[in-house]
Amino acid sequence: MRELTLKYGCNPNQKPARIFMQGDRELPVKVLSGTPGYINFLDALNGWQLVRELKEATGLPAATSFKHVSPAGAACGRPLSDILKKIYWVEDAGELSPLACAYARARGADRMSSFGDFIALSDVCDADTARLIKREVSDGVIAPGYTEEALAILREKKKGKYNVIEIDPSYRPAETEVKQVFGVSFEQGRNEIPITGDLLNNIVTEAKDIPESAKTDLLIALITLKYTQSNSVCYALDGQAIGIGAGQQSRVHCTRLAGRKADNWYLRQAPEVLGLPFRPEVSRAERDNAIDVYIGDESEDLLRDGSWERVFTLKPAPFTPEAKRAWLDGLKGVSLASDAFFPFGDNIERARKSGVSYIAEPGGSIRDDQVIETCNRYGIAMAFTGLRLFHH
Template structure:
């Protein structure tokens, strides 16, 4: 049996704590730092996500995890000038795997604060340099270049968590966990998600372009490793809103949709024109942008505290301007880990530019959900496979 002793479990009072295998070697090496219990939960879940996402798309993949759910996930495609600006990556050299992480982190930069990063490919210098600029707890990858490891070892006063995983490792088919002293056993969810899963298009509109298929795969694989109930909005190979752990499906759809709207609004000309005080930290910029896009900004103006963040008084982005900007958006995909029980989920999703939906189907109200999609010309595929994760 091999094991790694941990400082404590989920909370400081939960001792002793360790990770171990009853037979064989642990599939990881800690190259730097001292990862904790939650760090390893994030690491193992996020690694599975990016490994499967690369297998499904053929593209370098990355994820940004917080509390055992992804704040974002993405494949490594080239960033636009606007994306570079809103992700604070202007002027940086970005390899495909670096681009994947920048985009994963950019899905919800507020929630990615202090994240665990996962990379499908070897971590190179460009990825390490971007990670070094962000507030992050650690990273898992199948390997690290010498320069990347040198950079990461200098992060957080030398305490940054760097974990290398054996990409050939295959876990046992049966998995266990204890709750309240009772052991639960189940078969591991090794269900393969690929394009063959997308063939059952149930709506009148059956035009499903290749890019939308890729986005559906990204949504489904992200959901497979998101605490349920969960809904995921995706655009151009990047998650732009993840709603995790809600008891109601519509609340998942609203939560993820509101995050997607914020991502879209970060690209509004007024948001792009924001001028910050010199030397402002990246997290403070993220917080300021979040406040600017919220109703709280009027209070900031009224209290006269905007000078603490902005070099020039920002012009108000009105509620009407927000609605108009979001209404212009299109090409967004939504995935759900279980069926939509009512058409209200479709109504909410389409307000954020959703044109494609992928979900298991199987509700007694499937006809109503399909009719709602048909009303807006939305393409919807039924997979027949639930993706709960607890």
């Protein structure tokens, strides 16, 4: 099959819509369930490239949770601690396969942004992973295959309308890619430079030690950025992205956005949050929303005037700014990557508040000395990769 009709383009008024192959090549994808749309396929194909590269870089199954052509989370399949199982709402799932752990991590990093995601999996989807996907609000999934049990589970989702796409893992596109904007064709060579540990050899700071675990996290962050709308930065820890900032015109705003997401990921693990007395009927998505408010600047709105009664059985004690800062001071060893150089040291000042100890960025700013000096002030090790990763 060389062509697939879509229900519509980016918006319902944009018809007709299709994906197709030039020449005599076949489409590398099959729709096993549902009717994917234009944005679904943009997310699916970008997500597939991301997880394929993560698998190659780490040797572990990988997953990503995509929304509007940028990842909300990306992770490899490391086991989950009891605390991570709790904050990712998978305590009841029993022992999970490595692929299911990867998806739980990818989905759990920023659950609010992942609401209604499109999922990409590096490996054949198994039943453990399918069961996690089935109970989340999601638009679809792409993988190189599905077990019979997994496919049966996914075909039950959304009364059979859930989008399930299979991709040929051997497919490789042409070296040159083309797209149109306003009737004008753009052509460029694909961004195929491999992201490996060699990119981390040029350490320009006084601190020189980057442990292997941090190198893996930096590779995860860099690969994630390769498929994130620019400007973008990514915080990573323990084999997963914990904060992704995408599409910001100002890099420091991007660093702040991603840093706040990383902070929220860690604040969810605080005793004040783990002990929140949720009503049993409150859904996971509603719990995520309530937690976001509770740990955010609007917590007073949740706790005043009895509005807390809708989600909690008891009124929680306030999570004060002082208590939040004290907890965040325990976040250490975080890795941070940027898709282009940091132009000022203010990015480093913000990053270190979220526990950043290791940084990878291209270098090349006229203020590199200032950025390096700021890293030296806080004992942060930084590697200049020499590789920009803009994605549009």
